[in-house]
Amino acid sequence: MSTIKxxxxxxxxxxxxxxxxxxxxxxxxxxxxxxxLEAKNRRGFFEVHAENYMGAGGPPHxxxxxxxxxxxxSLHGVCMSIGGPRPLDKAHLARFRSLVARYQPALVSEHLxxxxxxxxxxxxxxxxxxxxxxxxxxxxxxDQVQEATRRPLLLENPSTYLxxxxxxxxxxxxxxxxxxxxxCGLLLDVNNVFxxxxxxxxxxxxxxxxxxxxxxxxxxxxxxxxxxxxxxxxLLIDSHDGPVTDAVWKLYExxxxxxxxxxxxxxxxxxxxxxxxxxxxxxxxxxxxxRHHSAxxxxxxxxx
Amino acid sequence: MPPEPGLCFAASFAPALLDPARSTPELVxxxxxxxxxxxxxxxxxxxxxxxxxxxxxxxxAVQRITGTDFFRAMARFHVRSNPPTSPLLFEYGRDFPExxxxxxxxxxxxxxxxxxxxxxxxxxxxxAADAAPLSPARLSAVTPEHLADLxxxxxxxxxxxxxxxxxxxxxxxxxxxxxxMRIDASTPEDALITRGEFDVAVRRLPPGGAxxxxxxxxxxxxxxxxxxxxxxxxxxxxxxxxxxxxxxGAFTSLCCGDPS
Numbered sequence: 001m002s003t004i005k006x007x008x009x010x011x012x013x014x015x016x017x018x019x020x021x022x023x024x025x026x027x028x029x030x031x032x033x034x035x036x037l038e039a040k041n042r043r044g045f046f047e048v049h050a051e052n053y054m055g056a057g058g059p060p061h062x063x064x065x066x067x068x069x070x071x072x073x074s075l076h077g078v079c080m081s082i083g084g085p086r087p088l089d090k091a092h093l094a095r096f097r098s099l100v101a102r103y104q105p106a107l108v109s110e111h112l113x114x115x116x117x118x119x120x121x122x123x124x125x126x127x128x129x130x131x132x133x134x135x136x137x138x139x140x141x142x143d144q145v146q147e148a149t150r151r152p153l154l155l156e157n158p159s160t161y162l163x164x165x166x167x168x169x170x171x172x173x174x175x176x177x178x179x180x181x182x183x184c185g186l187l188l189d190v191n192n193v194f195x196x197x198x199x200x201x202x203x204x205x206x207x208x209x210x211x212x213x214x215x216x217x218x219x220x221x222x223x224x225x226x227x228x229x230x231x232x233x234x235l236l237i238d239s240h241d242g243p244v245t246d247a248v249w250k251l252y253e254x255x256x257x258x259x260x261x262x263x264x265x266x267x268x269x270x271x272x273x274x275x276x277x278x279x280x281x282x283x284x285x286x287x288x289x290x291r292h293h294s295a296x297x298x299x300x301x302x303x304x
Numbered sequence: 305m306p307p308e309p310g311l312c313f314a315a316s317f318a319p320a321l322l323d324p325a326r327s328t329p330e331l332v333x334x335x336x337x338x339x340x341x342x343x344x345x346x347x348x349x350x351x352x353x354x355x356x357x358x359x360x361x362x363x364x365a366v367q368r369i370t371g372t373d374f375f376r377a378m379a380r381f382h383v384r385s386n387p388p389t390s391p392l393l394f395e396y397g398r399d400f401p402e403x404x405x406x407x408x409x410x411x412x413x414x415x416x417x418x419x420x421x422x423x424x425x426x427x428x429x430x431x432a433a434d435a436a437p438l439s440p441a442r443l444s445a446v447t448p449e450h451l452a453d454l455x456x457x458x459x460x461x462x463x464x465x466x467x468x469x470x471x472x473x474x475x476x477x478x479x480x481x482x483x484x485m486r487i488d489a490s491t492p493e494d495a496l497i498t499r500g501e502f503d504v505a506v507r508r509l510p511p512g513g514a515x516x517x518x519x520x521x522x523x524x525x526x527x528x529x530x531x532x533x534x535x536x537x538x539x540x541x542x543x544x545x546x547x548x549x550x551x552x553g554a555f556t557s558l559c560c561g562d563p564s
């Protein structure tokens with residue numbers, strides 16, 4: 001029979017599988033691979049969308065192996081439908097588990113959202129009502145993911161454009177309950193906080209004050225776009241197609257001052273710039289992380 | 305099994321996402337009594353545009369040939385009638401070539417569906433499992449009396465497609481942005497698609513080559529494959545074709561017929 005050429009899980013070096021601290025990273029885009037490999041000893045980490053690496057073999061795995069050899073990795077799931085009412089897709093969960101085992105990421109995350117209903121996959125992070133029933137369902141799904149991967153999952157707060165009439169809890173209240181019941185960690189997307197606060201007319205600072213910061217193990221920063229709602233008021237769109245805005249940088253620094261440095265990712269998924277532009281965004285986040293290097297992490301205060 | 309009470313939101317939220325004739329679902333609202341139509345439209349737009357983008361990423365040559373506006377209009381129909389069933393977008397669009405074949409505005413491009421089939425095969429080869437290709441030395445080591453019974457194990461990425469049109473030439477000319485010369489679309493062409501460690505390669509097969517490759521890729525013995533190829537094209541060159549297939553990485557291994 002043929003020899004399988006791809007490296008088996010154990011053959012990969014397992015460096016950087018442990019917590020990585022206050023480091024800034026970027027989305028990994030294959031077009032940046034040559035530039036990334038050229039720069040030696042770069043500080044930072046890379047995040048990939050898990051689904052892009054769920055093919056059997058080929059160039060995507062060659063690229064990810066090359067990246068993983070010298071950098072910590074964050075595996076970010078986009079399609080698990082943790083927030084959906086249907087049972088999790090067992091085949092998808094198995095693929096997710098194999099990726100975690102193969103690439104030993106430092107961070108593993110998914111979204112508080114859903115994207116599949118019945119047989120259709122909608123390729124978008126769709127919103128859910130915050131009720132006792134959805135809370136039980138989300139917790140059950142997270143339990144299954146954590147059982148499969150044998151490690152805590154980081155759950156990301158969504159950006160939303162509308163609300164459900166039936167919601168009976170605030171988003172922060174819902175997320176706090178999920179974290180307490182399942183023991184999962186949180187991925188705080190500061191851009192999403194800013195977008196949702198604008199779109200729903202509440203204060204981003206109030207949201208952050210109510211958010212269980214001590215459970216935050218990763219932060220996302222990204223750019224957004226502007227549209228208008230039915231009344232002509234500003235409606236922000238989570239577009240990931242440009243630089244982080246000044247308002248989001250300010251919120252980020254407030255979060256880091258209170259939480260202490262945690263791995264921070266610059267997300268840039270469309271209209272992708274040249275590598276130096278993306279790297280400069282990460283450097284800006286790193287400067288803020290370094291400035292608060294001595295801050296006592298909120299989590300450690302609680303643990304003490 | 306219907307979802308439990310309190311978990312019906314997805315069933316109410318989802319149907320209008322890909323159906324512009326449906327109105328905004330009743331269960332959603334803007335803040336402080338604001339309307340939710342344009343807000344819900346953000347989700348409709350995200351879903352539709354991202355799935356059209358997914359088809360454009362899988363079928364770049366088709367898009368270059370038709371132009372962006374034509375392609376996106378055609379893809380929009382397809383996305384609405386055949387949304388993906390897998391969360392893996394690189395699996396999407398398997399039925400797009402048949403859709404193109406039946407699409408009324410593409411009837412004057414009868415070769416377009418075959419170009420799409422080549423692009424779909426290209427992506428399948430790209431994501432196929434890794435395997436070391438067969439070394440040419442393995443064939444040299446086989447004694448002549450065993451040649452006719454040889455059976456080849458196909459590489460997971462290897463595929464062979466046949467077209468009544470010049471689909472390979474049209475595909476190759478439109479996968480990048482180089483200027484396209486005039487192509488006589490009426491010449492039938494056959495393609496071999498393979499992948500080494502990194503790059504997918506699409507080769508045009510000589511007369512008889514596709515019959516030969518298809519026999520071998522489906523596990524028929526070399527003697528039978530050669531006879532079928534010679535029947536299809538009397539000028540068929542067995543030695544050149546088997547060497548070409550091995551060099552392209554179409555196989556991973558070989559064994560001497562009779563599996564018992």
